[in-house]
Amino acid sequence: MDSVIEDVRVRKILDSRGNPTVEVDIITWNGFGRAAAPSGASTGSREVVSFPEGGVSQVITDVEDLISSELIGMAAEDIEDIDEVLKEIDGTDNLSAIGGNTTVAVSMAAAKAAAMSYNLPLYNFLGGNFIKEIPYPLGNMMNGGAHAGSNAPDIQEFLVVPIGANDMVEAVFANVEIHKRLKELITKKDPNFTGGKGDEGGWIPNITNDQALEIQAQACEEVGDELGFIIKPGLDMASSEFWNSEEGKYVYGQDGIKRDIGDQVDYVKDLIDTYHMFYVEDPFDERDFEGFAELTAKVAKKCHICGDDLFVTNSELLAYGIEEKAANAIIIKPNQIGTLTDTYETVKLAKENDIMPIVSHRSGETCDETIAHLAVAFGAPMIKTGAIGGERIAKLNELIRIEEEMSNPRMANLF
Ligand SMILES: O=C(O)[C@@H](CO)OP(=O)(O)O
Numbered sequence: 001m002d003s004v005i006e007d008v009r010v011r012k013i014l015d016s017r018g019n020p021t022v023e024v025d026i027i028t029w030n031g032f033g034r035a036a037a038p039s040g041a042s043t044g045s046r047e048v049v050s051f052p053e054g055g056v057s058q059v060i061t062d063v064e065d066l067i068s069s070e071l072i073g074m075a076a077e078d079i080e081d082i083d084e085v086l087k088e089i090d091g092t093d094n095l096s097a098i099g100g101n102t103t104v105a106v107s108m109a110a111a112k113a114a115a116m117s118y119n120l121p122l123y124n125f126l127g128g129n130f131i132k133e134i135p136y137p138l139g140n141m142m143n144g145g146a147h148a149g150s151n152a153p154d155i156q157e158f159l160v161v162p163i164g165a166n167d168m169v170e171a172v173f174a175n176v177e178i179h180k181r182l183k184e185l186i187t188k189k190d191p192n193f194t195g196g197k198g199d200e201g202g203w204i205p206n207i208t209n210d211q212a213l214e215i216q217a218q219a220c221e222e223v224g225d226e227l228g229f230i231i232k233p234g235l236d237m238a239s240s241e242f243w244n245s246e247e248g249k250y251v252y253g254q255d256g257i258k259r260d261i262g263d264q265v266d267y268v269k270d271l272i273d274t275y276h277m278f279y280v281e282d283p284f285d286e287r288d289f290e291g292f293a294e295l296t297a298k299v300a301k302k303c304h305i306c307g308d309d310l311f312v313t314n315s316e317l318l319a320y321g322i323e324e325k326a327a328n329a330i331i332i333k334p335n336q337i338g339t340l341t342d343t344y345e346t347v348k349l350a351k352e353n354d355i356m357p358i359v360s361h362r363s364g365e366t367c368d369e370t371i372a373h374l375a376v377a378f379g380a381p382m383i384k385t386g387a388i389g390g391e392r393i394a395k396l397n398e399l400i401r402i403e404e405e406m407s408n409p410r411m412a413n414l415f
C-alpha cells in the first residue's frame, strides 16, 4: 500500500464570495492531495449541513484533531473506508456535527493523495483507462435570483452549451464569445448597464426575464452562425427561491406575474419550445416531484429537465425521482451529500437509469479544480462551472489540460 496517510491538515481559506471555507491537505509517504469545499447560496433544504454551529473556526479547533487521529495510518486509496470513518466521527444523519463541507474536502483530498501516490491524474485513478469522454461546459452567462441583486431577472441562471463544439478548447471559447456578445446586447437594452456581474461571473442585467431570454437566444444564434456550430441555451430557474407556498404560486417579481403550478408547466414548456432550450434545471419547487414529472413527460425528448435542489445529489431522493419519472438529468454537487462515496452512488444510480449526471460547481467557489476530474471520471456528459472568473476557469482550464493529456479524447455524447 503506497498511500498510507501520514498527516491531515485543515485550514480556513477564502471562497469567491469572501466567505470562509475549509481546505484540507492529506499527506501520504509519497503523495499529497489538497481540496477545498465550495458553498451554495440557493441551497436545497435537504442538503447536508455545510459546517458545524461554530463554523469553519470550530472545524479548525475541534474537528481537525479528531479527523487526523482516525485517518493517519489508513490508506488514502480506501476511499469508502475513509468516508465511513468520517460519517462515524460525525454521528448525525446530515453531517451537522463536523459539517459536510469538512467531510467532502477530506474525502476529495484523500482521493487526490491516493492518485498522486500511484502517480496518476485523479480522473484516471478514479475512472480508469477506458475513460475518454470530455464533458461539455454548461456556461453561466447572465445571473438573477439569489445570485444577483434586486432588479435582475427572477430566473437564476441563463446558461449556454456549445453542443456542436469539437473539443474543449473550441467549447470554452464559444461560451466566452457568447458572454462577450451578451454584454453588447444588454447594453443595447439598458444603456446604463455598468457591466456588473453575479456570483458566478454572469452579467447582472436590469431587464425582464423575457428580455433576457430573447437576447440569450439571439447571442446563441449569432455566435453559433459565426463559429459554424450549434450553441444551445439553457436555464437554471432555481424555482424554490421564488415559490410562495402560502399562495401556491411562483412569484416573478421582476415581471409582476404570479403563476400557479399549471401555469408554470405551460410557461416552462413554452420557453423550451420558443427558445429551443436544451436544458432546464429546477423548473419547480424542490418538493414538487409532480410538477417536474408533468413537464418531463411533455418535453423529455428535446430537453434535459434537471433536478438540483430536487435531488441534492442524494441517491434516495433520486430513486424516488426515478419512480416518479420526475427528471431526465441530475446535478451532482459533492458537498450536497458530503462524501465522494455517496456522490458516486448517486452518479451510478443515475447512469443505470438513463438520467444524465451533470457535475457542478457552487456559487461560492475556490480555485480547486477537483470537479473537472470528477466529471471526466464519472463520465458526466456536461459540467456546469461558469465561463469566466478565476475560480471558474480553474476547472475549465484543467479540462483543457486533461483533454491534451488523453490519448484519444472525444467530446461526450449528449443525446
Ligand atoms: O443552483 C445552483 O445550481 C448553484 C450553482 O450554479 O448555485 P448554488 O451553489 O448557490 O446552489
Ligand SMILES: [Mg+2]
Residues within 6 Å of the ligand: 236, 238, 281, 282, 308, 309, 331
Ligand atoms: Mg441549481
